[in-house]
Amino acid sequence: MSLEAVIEAQNAALVENTNVMRDLIAALLATGKPEIAPGVRIIDTSVSPAVKAVVKAQKELEAKKSDKKEAEPTPEPTSGEASTEAPATESASVDAGELAPWADKTAELHAKLKDLDPNFANLKEAVLGINRIVGREQAEAVLSRFGAQAITAKADKKGLDENQYPAVYEMCIGVLAGRVDATASME
Numbered sequence: 489m490s491l492e493a494v495i496e497a498q499n500a501a502l503v504e505n506t507n508v509m510r511d512l513i514a515a516l517l518a519t520g521k522p523e524i525a526p527g528v529r530i531i532d533t534s535v536s537p538a539v540k541a542v543v544k545a546q547k548e549l550e551a552k553k554s555d556k557k558e559a560e561p562t563p564e565p566t567s568g569e570a571s572t573e574a575p576a577t578e579s580a581s582v583d584a585g586e587l588a589p590w591a592d593k594t595a596e597l598h599a600k601l602k603d604l605d606p607n608f609a610n611l612k613e614a615v616l617g618i619n620r621i622v623g624r625e626q627a628e629a630v631l632s633r634f635g636a637q638a639i640t641a642k643a644d645k646k647g648l649d650e651n652q653y654p655a656v657y658e659m660c661i662g663v664l665a666g667r668v669d670a671t672a673s674m675e
Contacts, residue, residue, distance in 0.1 A: 499651075502651045506651075506655075509655075587665075587666035587667065588663075588666040588667070588668075588669055589666075590621065590622045590666060591665065591666025592666075593621050593622075594617070594618075594621050594622060594663075594664040594665070594666065597613075597614075597617045597621065597664055598661065598664035598665050601613065601614050601617075601660075601661060601664065602661050602664075602665070606653045606654040606656075606657030606658070607653065608639070608640075608650075608653065610657065611639060611648075611653050611656060611657050611660065612639055614657060614660035614661065614664065615627050615630065615631065615639055615656075615660060617664065618630060618660060618663055618664065622663065625671055626663060626669070626670055626671055629670035629671040630656065630659050630660055630663060630670045631648070631656070633656075633659065633670055634648060634652050634655065634656050636648045636652075
């Protein structure tokens with residue numbers, strides 16, 4: 489198999505895995521649980537439009553199934569499956585309006601970066617800003633959530649893959665907004 493074919497296969501697998509993770513996160517948010525990943529708590533009261541759309545589609549599908557099987561009870565979800573019982577507008581936040589203590593200090597950097605593309609330069613600025621303003625522990629926790637110790641690979645440190653930039657950048661924006669604490673259950 490040629491190198492190009494291997495790269496193409498790896499890219500296809502990454503896209504598929506990303507889509508699966510998005511579905512899993514949407515399903516987890518639909519359950520009303522406060523974690524989007526082990527130890528990563530959502531403090532924000534808003535749910536993204538994409539997540540709302542997924543939850544709405546799940547509910548519509550469930551409604552169609554129940555219309556067809558009105559006589560049969562709806563099966564309870566087994567462990568690992570997400571329930572679609574939560575309303576689309578229900579928040580997965582721990583406490584409505586609660587922000588991390590550093591939110592005021594990072595507000596300016598958050599405002600600057602929140603609408604930018606998740607490219608290397610912006611990701612680097614976000615991670616270094618978290619390191620400088622919030623603390624090294626938080627910056628390292630963000631990277632470690634994605635199996636990295638640095639943004640780019642070094643001789644003794646594993647770096648991020650370019651395909652991970654959007655997800656890492658999204659977490660950085662959450663930390664800068666004060667909605668996410670990447671160290672939540674790493675203590």
